[in-house]
Amino acid sequence: MREKLNWFHVAVLVYMIEFDVTAFSLARVTAENIGTNGWFALVLTSMAASINIFLYWAVYRIGKGQSFFQIMESFVPRGPLVPAYLGLAAFWVLLGSLIGKNFVIVSQMLSFQSTHPMYIFLLYCLLVYAMLVKDLYSIVKATTVFFLLSFWMNALVPYFLSDWKAVRLTPFLFQGSERAHSLQGWAEVFTAFVGYELCLFLFPHSDRKTKLFRGVLLGHLLISAAYVTTVFVTYGFFSFQQLKELQFPLINILEYLELPFLNRLENLVFMFFLFSNLVTTVMFCFASLSTLRHVFPRAKGKTLETVIVCLVFASGFLTKTVRESDEMLRALYFTEMAIAFGLPLLLIPMAYFANRKGRGIEA
Amino acid sequence: MKKLPLLLAAIVLSGCSDQKIIEKVGFTRTISFEKAEDAEDGRIKVSFSLPKTTQKESIFYSTEARSMRQARLIFDRQNDRRIVNGQLRQVLFGASLAQEGIWKHFDSLLRDPSVGNRVHVLIAEGDVAQLLNKKYPQGSTAGEYIDNLIRTETKVMDVPDTNLYTFARDYYDDGIEPVATILKETPNSIIIDGIALFRGDRYVARIPPEDKMYFGLLLGGVRAGDLFLDFPDERYSSELSTLLYFASRRNVKVTRTGPIMDGLGLKVDLRLTLRGSMLEYNGDLHLERPEDQKKLEAEAARYVQGKCESIIATMQEAKADGIGVGQYVRNTMSYREWKKLDWPEAFSRAKIDVHVEISIKDFGKIQ
Incomplete structure (x- = not known):
């Protein structure tokens, strides 16, 4: 029997999926789009994401743990669904790839400036491949290790308190943003939390003992707490106007770290972000892989995995500059958000009717 | 499959091209x-x-x-x-x-x-x-x-x-x-x-460098400062004293006494508290007496207050709010009001009072 996940594993996984490149610029994104005390916007968007998670819980409950594909196909014949599946699979590959490529581009600001970015991305893709060829349970085990390697960074927060001043937070709420408040602005803040929707693909790997949604919610709340704390600290550490100017406030704040025997510590710390981005890419590829497996159940060996990783690498050629990468990634995140909210809204009624139909046959 | 490690090595080792040899x-x-x-x-x-x-x-x-x-x-x-x-x-x-x-x-x-x-x-x-x-x-x-x-x-x-x-x-x-x-x-x-x-x-x-400590006090949070108090004239009963290892705290209170836009209706109270050891003293006070100790504390406070006020005058004249009074003023206003306010101008006209409280922890090895 295949090993089932534990809620703790699920929490770690969701934490690591949501934790990605958006973290570097998050404080600026909130300042630009929301304004003063933009950290509070994260609390609100995190709550919105929790509601979305609740919708997935509804899918799980109503569908009695059936997988995404089972629910879909109980309603629509498989044939017409295949193009949609392929589209989704391609989209997730693209998203996972560009998250990884964005990380490479950002990391090259700090080190390996003269190496070809696609070469570094190739190494990244090898790591993705090494994880993807394993089953989900092994991916999760590796993720747990990666989680420990990156979670400790939250313990750095007290270091910044000596230069943190509450007075810099200002008493104004959501004032002075670059642009007028808009749905797009809020959506951009929300992109930080994209990733929890992949819990849909954990349905087949969990049973009642897993307590899947306890894990998903816990992971989401944990990363929300980490993000809110980090951004809150950043707002009192930098001045508001400065935050809007800094490309990657998180890297700037890490630059301030110094030990008596070592300075410029951020170069070391930065590398730990590799793991969180790696897990994000791997899990989007995993979603894609699950979909492709369903479409091509007779694919041999590691063919699908190899194809996916090759596509990830190829998609890396799409972006070369920070601007391109940010623009494309933003568009992809917005699409992913629409998918994240759209899928459960589609699946809940399907699962409900599929259930009734199922009962009718039984009776 | 046997060639795979070789391939991997080739890929990974070529990373050594981007070196910075110390x-x-x-x-x-x-x-x-x-x-x-x-x-x-x-x-x-x-x-x-x-x-x-x-x-x-x-x-x-x-x-x-x-x-x-x-x-x-x-x-x-x-x-x-x-x-x-x-x-x-x-x-x-x-x-x-x-x-x-x-x-x-x-x-x-x-x-x-x-x-x-x-x-x-x-x-x-x-x-x-x-x-x-x-x-x-x-x-x-x-x-x-x-x-x-x-x-x-x-x-x-x-x-x-x-x-x-x-x-x-x-x-x-x-x-x-x-x-x-x-x-x-x-x-x-x-x-x-x-x-x-x-x-x-x-x-x-x-x-000026002699006054940098007072600037530090106004900026807030001196951790272990030394302060040389050179009492200038007969209004003080001491000649000089030195306060060592003192720690300070700053408290800023902003009150609005009238229209704020020109800065005239703005009153700022800076409350400084210092605590340290007095390890040098020349003067007529008898430091073994508690009342004289209190008198010295009050005199020192008066002296520090005068120094701080002259620094603030310098800053106001230059319209340079280097100690961040504006951050506290901002906290008492609405966003629109603050954005309309020309802070350097208002700062130069604001009424800023300094209140100093010094408590001497000890007087060293002799009374």
Whole structure:
């Protein structure tokens, strides 16, 4: 029997999926789009994401743990669904790839400036491949290790308190943003939390003992707490106007770290972000892989995995500059958000009717 | 399948192409900017100081250029090692250049990812290149010497640790103006010669070195300062005393007594509390008597208050709010009101009162 996940594993996984490149610029994104005390916007968007998670819980409950594909196909014949599946699979590959490529581009600001970015991305893709060829349970085990390697960074927060001043937070709420408040602005803040929707693909790997949604919610709340704390600290550490100017406030704040025997510590710390981005890419590829497996159940060996990783690498050629990468990634995140909210809204009624139909046959 | 490890090795090992071998790079320790002799087409004098591997000597380059990068390209043509900014410890701006504004040059430092944000930002009086290129009896290179000097001085927090981070932070903040430490060359040392007050990126006024501790008090949170109180006249019953290892706290209270837009209806109370040891005393008081102790505390407080008020007057005259009163004023206003307010102007007219409370923890080994 295949090993089932534990809620703790699920929490770690969701934490690591949501934790990605958006973290570097998050404080600026909130300042630009929301304004003063933009950290509070994260609390609100995190709550919105929790509601979305609740919708997935509804899918799980109503569908009695059936997988995404089972629910879909109980309603629509498989044939017409295949193009949609392929589209989704391609989209997730693209998203996972560009998250990884964005990380490479950002990391090259700090080190390996003269190496070809696609070469570094190739190494990244090898790591993705090494994880993807394993089953989900092994991916999760590796993720747990990666989680420990990156979670400790939250313990750095007290270091910044000596230069943190509450007075810099200002008493104004959501004032002075670059642009007028808009749905797009809020959506951009929300992109930080994209990733929890992949819990849909954990349905087949969990049973009642897993307590899947306890894990998903816990992971989401944990990363929300980490993000809110980090951004809150950043707002009192930098001045508001400065935050809007800094490309990657998180890297700037890490630059301030110094030990008596070592300075410029951020170069070391930065590398730990590799793991969180790696897990994000791997899990989007995993979603894609699950979909492709369903479409091509007779694919041999590691063919699908190899194809996916090759596509990830190829998609890396799409972006070369920070601007391109940010623009494309933003568009992809917005699409992913629409998918994240759209899928459960589609699946809940399907699962409900599929259930009734199922009962009718039984009776 | 057997070829796979070979392939992997080929891929992974080719990563060794992007190396920075420590013996083949020159680490810049100090960069200085000052006015060029004939400042035509926006040229300034840029100097780089790179310590040699012995750490006892340094290589010094100086040229006229329009920016730091342009200057570095010229130095790169001369230096036998590749120059990198990763170990930059301080930037010095000549006082007369700073009076014209430094943001243009500051920006290129902030933008460079290899420059950390703890790099000291200093103002230097006189010939900066000469200050940097001189040998001092304190040993090591001038760059190392300055770095150590600033680190030691800022430990007690009377000189604010002005670095790229604090300068940029306060430059962007509309409720405070940046400050920087001033250095000056003496025949056989480099001395801290006060604190430069900025308005925006322009150096507009100076706090003299004797008063830097009072500025530290006004800025808030001195951790272990020393204060030499040189009581000036007969209004005080003591001649001099020294307060050591004191810690201070600052409390800012803003009240509005009228229309605020011109600053006249603004009353700010700065409450400073100091606690430390009195380890030097000359005067007529009998310190074994509790009432005399209290009297000394009150006299010291009065003295400190006077000093602080004169510093505030200097700042108000220069319209440079280096202690961040504006941040607290901002907290009492609506966003729209604050945005309309011309803070430097309002600051110059605001009524700012200082209240000092000193408690002497002990009087040393004799009563």
